[in-house]
Amino acid sequence: MRPILLKGHERSITYVNYNYDGDLLFTASKDNVPTVWSANTGERIGTYNGHQGAVWDLDCNKFSTHLLTASADATCKMWNVETGEEVQTFKHRGPVRGVAWGEGSQCFATISDPFMDAVAMISIYDCPLDSSPESWSQAPRLEIELPKENAVKATNLVFLNLNEALFVTFDDGSIRLYDVVNGKVLNMITPHTKKINNVSFNREKTLFITSSVDTTAKLYDVVKLEHLKTYKTDRPVNDAVISPNKEHILLGGGQDAMSVTTTSGKAGKFETKFFHLVYETEFGVVKGHFGPINALAINPDGRSYASGAEDGYIRLHFFDQSYINMKDPVPDAPTEEAN
C-alpha cells in the first residue's frame, strides 16, 4: 500500500473528513486555510481563504454544497463548497472548537471555548439554505452555557436522532446529550477517565467510538448509550474510526505533541493501528507519519482512508486487494481442522 502524500498545509493537521459521497476530502489545519482534495487522486481542488486563526473543525453538509468551519479566530464560517466563496460569518465570543450540521442541513451547532469573561457555550443556529443568507439571524436560536465548575471544555459535537438531541464530548472524559429545544441535559455518561479527543460515528449513526488520552478507544451503542467494546493501546488515542464495510476499527495517536521532541520517530509510535471490531484484537499497523496522528477518516466506500498528523502531512491510503478480500479470522462454522 503506497500512500499519496498530500502536501498543502503548512502546519499540523487538526481534522480530516470525507463528504457523504466520498469523492471529496476536506482537511483543516492550524495554518488557517481549510482545503478540499480529490479523494480519488489526491489532487488539491481548492482552499477556503478567510480565517485568521487555526481551524479546529469543519463539517460539509450531506449534499456537498455548503461547508462549515470552526476557527480559533472566534468565528464560524459557512462556505460555498464549489466556488470557495464565503457565504456567511458567525461571530462568537471565544475560539470555536467544533461545528456540526443538523440532519437536513437547515440548522447547525457550534461549541466555543471560554475566552476572557465569555463562558464556554454551545450555540444552535438556523440557516434555511433555500433563503438568502442575509435573511438568517446572526444570533443563535439557542445558547447553552456549559458548566463553569471544574473548567470542563467541550471537544466535539454531533446532532443525533433526527436533530432531537445534541451529543457533546468533554475533556473530563464525559459525554452529555442536550435537548436542542430547551438545552437541558438529557443524559450523561463517563466512558473515559481523561480527555475525549474525538468521537466518530458509523454511517447510520447507530454506533460511535470515542478516543481518549487514557490510551483507549471505546465503542458505544447510540440508542441505549451502552458500552460495547474497548480497544486498548499504549499511547494516547487521538482519533478512531469505524470501517463502513468491514468489522474493523482504525485508530491513530501518539504521544502528545509536547513530548514528541524527546523521542525518535521509531519510538513515538505514530502508526495507524487496525483492530478487529468484535474481538478487540490488533491485527495490523500502517507506519509513515513522523508526528502523532491527529485525525483519521475512512472513505464511505471503505476502500481508502486518510490520516492527518502533527507533522503537517495528510497521507491518503488506498487499501490493497488482500485487505479488501480479508475474511474474519474465525470461520463461520466450527471445523475439525485445527489451524
Added chain:
Amino acid sequence: MTNLPSDEYEDYMSDGELQYEVKQPKLIENFSTTVIIANLPQVPESKVEKLTSVLKKLTGKVGTLSTATPPLMPMNGDKTHGFAFITFVSSADATKCVEAINSYQFDKSHKLSVHGYDDVCGLRDVPEKYVEKTARPYVPQADVGAWLRDPGQRDAFCIRQGHETEVHWADGLRDPVIDYDGSREKAAGIQWCKDRMEWSPKGSFMATIIKQKGVILWGGEKYEKLGRFAHADVDHVSFSPNEGYIMTVSNKPDAVDAVKIHDIKTGKMIRAFKLYPSDKFREEDEERGEINPPQFSWSYNDEYIARMGEDLITIYELPSMKLLEKKSLLADGIKEFQWSPGANTLAYWSPEKGNSPAQVNLVAIPSRKLLRSKNLFQVNSVLMSWQDEGRFLGCKVLRHTKSKKTVYNNFELFRVMEEGVPVEMLDVKDAVFNFRWEPGGSRFAMVHAENAGATRMNVSFYDMDKTVKADEAGTKKKGKKLTEGQVLPELNLVTTLVDRQCSSLFWSPAGGVIVLASLGDSSSGSLEFYDVNQTITLAMREHYRATDVNWDPSGRMVSTSVCQPLNGAYFKFQMDNGYMLWSFQGKQLFIAAYENFYQFKWRPRKVVLSKEAVKEVETNIKKYEREFDRADKERAKALYLEETKGKRLQRKTFRDRVADLRAVYKSQKQQRIAMNGGYDSDDDSNFTTTIVKMTEIIDTKETVIDEFP
C-alpha cells in the same frame, strides 16, 4: 462579649467550687516491660556500676530504658549473682530486646541469655504433674511443586505493571495466559504486591516485599499465603539456594536487627545481625555511609552462611546459626569473597599490601584447607566469577604497568575440579567490559574493545576444553597419542565477533546460544542471537530502549523488556514500557505494551534430571519429539475449538445488536427523507459508480538491443 455562647463557657465561668482530680499514673500490673539478662559476669560491688553502664548502653540501642526503674543487679555475698533486671518503657521494646540480645556474645566466656520477666515467672508456677499435650491436627501444606507438573510443559513468569501483579504461563506457541493475577486480594480490596516481587531460587515461592511491614511468601496451585516474615523497612530479600532459609535486610546501619535470617519451614527468625559487622565498620567510622554493607551469602547446599569482616570471613552453620568451630576464618586483607555454586568452597581475593602480593585463595569448608593460592602483582582490581556448576573460577584481573599509567587485563582461570587446581592465564590487551560463563559448559564469552571509550565492541568466545578434531587425531602431544573426540584441558579461542553493538551478554541456561545485547540509556536495544556451537548468527533483532534481557529457565524463550525503576524516580522512557518474547532463534513471539512496566521475572526452575538422563533424552529425541508433537497438536486443537466457540458467540451477539440498531435507524426512514427534502440517502440508485482506468505514459525510451546481421 455580649453574645458568648453560654453553654460553651459554662464551666469556665462557673462559680462552683474547683474540683481537683488527682492524676495518678496507671499501674502496670504485669512485668511485660522487664527482662532478665542472665549469664553475666559475676563482679564485685566495685565493678557493678561499670557493668551496669555497659548493659545500659547495650540495651539502650534496642529500646528506651525506663528511668523510673533503673537496672537492678542483685548481690550474692560480695559478688553479683550474674543476672540483671532491665526495665523498658514499653513491652514492645522488651520483646525486641529478647529477640536481639539473646545469645549475644557479651565477652569471650559470657553468652547472654535474655528472657522476659513474665516468661521466667511462668517457670515458677510449673504444675507438679506433667500433662501430655495433644498434637495439633494435621493441616495439609500447599503443594509448592504443583506448577512443575503443568501438563503443557509451560514456563511461568511474573510481571509487575501499573498496580497489577500477574503470573503468566508461556509455551512459545501461543500468547501467554494468566495463571493468577491477585484476584482474591483484589476482591478483598488489597493490592497483591505494591512494591517488588522475587521468586525463590527453585521457583517454589514468590516473595512480595511490603516496605513497611516485611515479606510475604506465596505458593502452591492457588498462590496461597505460605509465610510472613516481619521486618520493618525491609529493602532486600535473599533466599538460600535450597529454599530452606530467607534473609531480609533493611539498610539501617543503627538497627540491631537490620539483617534477619528466618527459617522458611517454621517461619521463625533464627538470628539477627547489625548491618555492619562490629569489628569492621565501627560507629565512629565516618566513611561508613559510603561503604556497602558486606552481604551475607549462602553456600550452595544451605549448610553455611558467611559474610566478611576485617581480615576475616565469619561462617555460620545452618540452622543453628552458630559460628563454625567458634572462630572466624582468617583472610588477611580480604576484599571480596564468593561461595562456589557447586561445593562448599570459598574463593576470596585480597589486594597488594606493602610487600606482600595480591592473592586469590580457594578454601574448602569446613576443613579450612587452602586448596589453591595464586599470587598476583600490580593489581588494580579483581573480578571473580564462578561457572554455574563450580567447575571453573574465572578472575578478571585489571593490572597496571609499573609506571601505573596504563592498565591492561589478564584472566586467571582456575580448573577447580582438577587435582592441584591448575591455573591458566590469558592476557587481553583490550579493555574488557563484561565476561560470562556458559551455564553447564566449559566456555566463556567476553566483550572487549581496543579502548574504553569505543562504541563498537568485539565479542570473543573461549573454551576451557579442547576437543580433538579429526585432522589432529593420531598426532602426539606430551608423548600421548590423540584420538578424535578426545577432550583436552586446554584453553583455546573459539571465535571472535568483531564490530558489534553490544554491552551485555546473556547465555541461554541450556548453553550453546547467547544473546548479545546493547542495553542502557544511550543504546538502541539491538539484539543478536548467536549460536556458539555452530558459530553462526541466528538473528539480528531490536527492542528499542530495552533495559532487561531474561532467558526462561529451559532456554526456549528470551524476554526483553523496558522497565522503569520501581520507586518511580524518573520516567525516562514512559512511552515504550512493556515486554517482548522471542524464541531462542530470535523469532518474535509476543509483544505487550503497558503504560507503566516495572518487573519481568521468569519463575526459576532447577533441572531435576542428571546429566546422564539428559544425554539419554537427547539420544532418543525422536521418540519424545513424536509424543510432544502429538500432545501439542491436541492441545492446539482443543484450544482452537474453545477459542473460536467463544469468539463466534461474541460475534453473533455483536451482529444481533447491530441489526437491532439498524432496525431503529430504518424506522426513522420516512422522517429522515422528509427532513432532507425528499432525498433518500440510503437509495443506491442515487449513485452511479463508474470505474475509470487511467494510463499515464511517464517516459518512453528506445534502445537498439542488437543489430540484426
